[in-house]
Amino acid sequence: MTKHRSDETVTMQSVAVAAGVSPMTVSNTFRYPERVQEETRLRVLTIAAELGYVPNHAAGNLASGQSRVIGAVIPSIKNSSFYNYVRGMQDAVATQGYQLILKLADSLAQEAAAIRTFVGLRVAGIALVGDEHEQDARMLLRKTGVPVVESWVHETPFDMAVGYSTADATRALTQLLIDGGHRRIGFVGYDGDVSSRFTERLPTFRQTLEQAGLESNRIVLIDQADGFGAGPKALQALCTIDPDLDAILCPTDIVAAGVLFECGRRSWTVPDRLAVAGWGDYEIASEITPGITTIHPHAYDMGQQAMSLIIDRTTGKDQDKTLVDTGFHIVRRCSA
Amino acid sequence: MTKHRSDETVTMQSVAVAAGVSPMTVSNTFRYPERVQEETRLRVLTIAAELGYVPNHAAGNLASGQSRVIGAVIPSIKNSSFYNYVRGMQDAVATQGYQLILKLADSLAQEAAAIRTFVGLRVAGIALVGDEHEQDARMLLRKTGVPVVESWVHETPFDMAVGYSTADATRALTQLLIDGGHRRIGFVGYDGDVSSRFTERLPTFRQTLEQAGLESNRIVLIDQADGFGAGPKALQALCTIDPDLDAILCPTDIVAAGVLFECGRRSWTVPDRLAVAGWGDYEIASEITPGITTIHPHAYDMGQQAMSLIIDRTTGKDQDKTLVDTGFHIVRRCSA
């Protein structure tokens, strides 16, 4: 294949010629508008728009060693799980003149590939979800020194992290069920991901039940947390352990909604026959009837903070801020 | 801000020195492995891995004018709307050695900004949803000549397109309601987006009703199609027009699910009191009870085809294929 670059490639140079200024002025017009006189700037911008010129990020990145693009790896878009998180990130970068690009990765291997791509792109920073990553990816990140922020992580970050205590949230939610008079409480865990985003929950659940003098053997693990279908399956499995189950704690609102659907089919009343607790406070939690009692994790805030950490790092301020706790709160609705 | 490039930046040069070869050999090792002797190649790869070297895509892109990154703009991740579409894209590019990056854009202005970013990144191709784009963005795309594929578009593509006939689908679904004995059919339209992905539906709906000798005045427009909350609102509005409404056609399964939730609260039986039709065949359509009768748009296939179109274009084959019809089918469940 021959060099296919046409001779009409629009470059800074050609814009400069057309506008009757030096290339440097064009450069400044885009990077530091305030350095260029209003009149000149407008002329350059007009010409650039006419010619369809967009600064070549590759060249700029190469020349300056800087980038205004941040990469985020998202585990899933199957349901609303990361909607607010991404919105928060998007809004935060927009106000700072940065750009956010996403890659989906529903396994550690895919995450590693995504990280590789982002590193290849020489992005300004990388946002990950959770604290479990492939060893190769960890080494790569360390060696390149690119700012990394983990979300939904509450302690001992790889580099920087923003999150909340899943243990505290689990304890609070479990206690709420106990206080509601429930004694035969089931737990639905997610084992497709070994990150603390999920793994902290089970031990805390057990501990809380035991401190209340209750049995903590009603436990099932499912392999997906973002599908409605997991709800009925989990409920079925728990009923095998204890047909008189009177409450259930789900890994996400999606699973909880799946459980509610199944309760409907069984003509079980919620919360009387079975109390249901979710996690995430997705839109469905407030729209379904009965509304789902759930953990609201301030995901939007988390996304914003994640971007701030990265941007502050690259701009050199607040170098020592590495861990942000965005907290959570319980949203009490009718399901529990 | 200082140039933060540390003196230990791992470059092709440093790998070359460490491996005792010329930079060219390192370059070839990554881009054209077959040109380099097995032994040499392995040595280079080993050293590269040790040093944590990842080829600088920015530099490569600049030098070659080529890129193996494709950008896709997604309108929403609020619910599962584009889950299968993105999965299809992801799977397709993975087998071809390309990389997919995403940007979210829930307005035309944001889409234009996303396009600008992708053009700045000099991606190999851009995937858009729908056929309505800002004029500036259109001109930019034309001038840069980057391959563009529109999805959910069935005719007269901007460049290339993959989709199905929303008119045919609307007609089929409406007819299904008519054949089911329904006479007071309501339509929920989405007016937040002027692309044919949604706008074709209303006229077709009207026409189909009129051909059956039915009234077609039960129509409401909502401003979001990806939220459950729109369902109850739309139902309320339609009931103002006709309290005896006996069927409803929703823009997405999400809205349909919202309607089902509301029916539950009103103790309306579905489909006897009200038949409900959705669109999209998202997971919830099969998991909720009653299951939602809906249009299955082969979104996964659409994503795959979209990527194929772009990759074929850049590799020079099938230059003339510009429009792919991935079809649809009706999934009949209990809600209508």
Place this chain on the structure above:
DNA sequence: TTTCCGGGTTCCACGGAAACG
């Protein structure tokens, strides 16, 4: 404003080894 440089690729030249006359 000008010059030079960033990291990698294209294109081509080089040189050693195998195959041929």
Place this chain on the structure above:
DNA sequence: CCGTTTCCGTGGAACCCGGAA
């Protein structure tokens, strides 16, 4: 057997576009 052609892996120089000084 030796000189020459061919082949193939490797190296050198110019250049891509934009930013810093």
